[in-house]
Ligand SMILES: *[C@@H]1O[C@H](CO)[C@@H](O)[C@H](O)[C@H]1NC(C)=O
Ligand SMILES: *[C@@H]1O[C@H](CO)[C@@H](O)[C@H](O)[C@H]1NC(C)=O
């Protein structure tokens with residue numbers, strides 16, 4: 001077959017962005033979604049048909065056309081995030097086994113990217129014997145040739161990481177003092193949820209740094225983040241371990257905690273959630289974002305009237321939270337993992353892909369996967385790994401993740 005020579009630059013399509021009526025160059029893998037096109041649908045489906053479990057397919061698009069150009073521009077500001085040639089590449093798919101779930105951590109020194117399997121999804125065939133599975137890929141193997149393809153399955157190996165001792169039901173993860181900090185959800189009533197640190201390199205030895213509050217177990221620690229101003233550890237504790245059938249019923253208030261490792265002090269910073277889940281900080285540390293995934297209730301099913309929300313707090317000098325603001329509400333699925341770029345834009349893994357908001361909560365765009373993204377993470381400047389349960393994606397874009405390496 002003879003291929004036409006590629007033009008020196010990716011072909012740019014010029015479209016009119018409805019919100020500004022201004023001509024913008026739309027990159028090859030992007031499309032403009034005009035929100036005015038669906039303000040009035042006429043025939044709005046009932047909640048038995050359209051609810052938190054359903055994908056919204058805007059008029060004039062299809063599921064296929066949305067995936068064909070997966071960078072969806074809702075606001076012109078998104079162009080500065082995706083740049084002129086964003087790409088999305090499928091790296092691996094794992095059938096029904098949810099291997100690509102959470103605890104997404106990029107280690108700059110080795111260019112390894114770590115993540116974990118879904119701990120509590122028996123319906124997907126995970127089972128507790130697979131629940132301590134940490135994996136990694138080497139991003140140095142993800143070449144320009146790989147990212148030029150939409151489907152590059154088989155080109156990058158997924159390696160198992162056997163931590164010693166095992167990290168039980170890891171779910172959240174972040175870089176911390178040159179090691180990886182994992183939030184473990186615990187198992188049964190005798191293995192308490194815990195925070196673990198694990199070395200970056202083989203033999204991946206691990207140490208528990210917190211497993212109780214004055215002798216009481218946490219419910220199932222879900223996610224962790226580091227306050228960039230103090231270096232303290234913050235974590236969400238929720239009851240997914242219970243509603244996914246591997247932990248006792250609620251044992252302590254579901255809330256957000258702060259842990260000062262050097263003094264040993266543990267303190268609550270926020271409560272009032274249904275299911276506190278993802279957590280991150282703004283690049284300057286003045287704000288914290290916490291998601292509430294109350295819509296998903298495990299064996300109790302879904303309740304679309306519960307929170308599917310991102311909250312923003314002010315973070316005081318002493319590390320405490322104040323002024324809770326409702327930052328965003330997600331229509332499809334829930335906002336699970338959240339991360340920021342160096343400019344303070346907030347990215348959330350949701351039921352149809354990664355949603356991107358500016359710091360005031362305006363939706364700028366989506367990286368559309370068409371299924372649940374529990375978590376994802378930047379790998380420095382211009383690269384992102386997206387965990388879509390049974391699919392592993394690699395994206396290139398212009399934005400840069402905040403906190404690379406995090407060496408507090
Ligand atoms: C939500 O929508 C889905 C898909 O249309 C439907 O199967 C489900 O029954 C709905 N849930 C409720 C509680 O109505
Ligand atoms: C889990 O592993 C244990 C120990 O290897 C084994 O006895 C048990 O049957 C396994 N359970 C399942 C559900 O595979």
Ligand SMILES: *[C@@H]1O[C@H](CO)[C@@H](O)[C@H](O)[C@H]1NC(C)=O
Nearest residue numbers: 090093150151152153154391
């Ligand atoms: C990706 O490519 C592989 C190998 O050619 C193929 O088996 C698989 O079906 C493709 N996946 C998708 C989602 O297109």
Ligand SMILES: *[C@@H]1O[C@H](CO)[C@@H](O)[C@H](O)[C@H]1NC(C)=O
Nearest residue numbers: 091092093153154156157158
């Ligand atoms: C996924 O990764 C595993 C481990 O490297 C490999 O055996 C498998 O072939 C890969 N599958 C796809 C579809 O890329």
Ligand SMILES: *[C@@H]1O[C@H](CO)[C@@H](O)[C@H](O)[C@H]1NC(C)=O
Nearest residue numbers: 179197198199204205206207
């Ligand atoms: C791993 O083991 C080394 C050597 O004993 C030790 O210095 C390091 O602190 C350990 N790391 C963790 C995270 O346990």
Ligand SMILES: *[C@@H]1O[C@H](CO)[C@@H](O)[C@H](O)[C@H]1NC(C)=O
Nearest residue numbers: 230232260262263317318319
């Ligand atoms: C954490 O503890 C250390 C050691 O006691 C102390 O110096 C520091 O101020 C504490 N951090 C905060 C935010 O309270």
Ligand SMILES: *[C@@H]1O[C@H](CO)[C@@H](O)[C@H](O)[C@H]1NC(C)=O
Nearest residue numbers: 297300301302303304305306
């Ligand atoms: C959702 O929760 C509300 C408030 O608790 C309750 O009234 C309603 O019956 C629940 N719906 C479902 C489908 O469980």
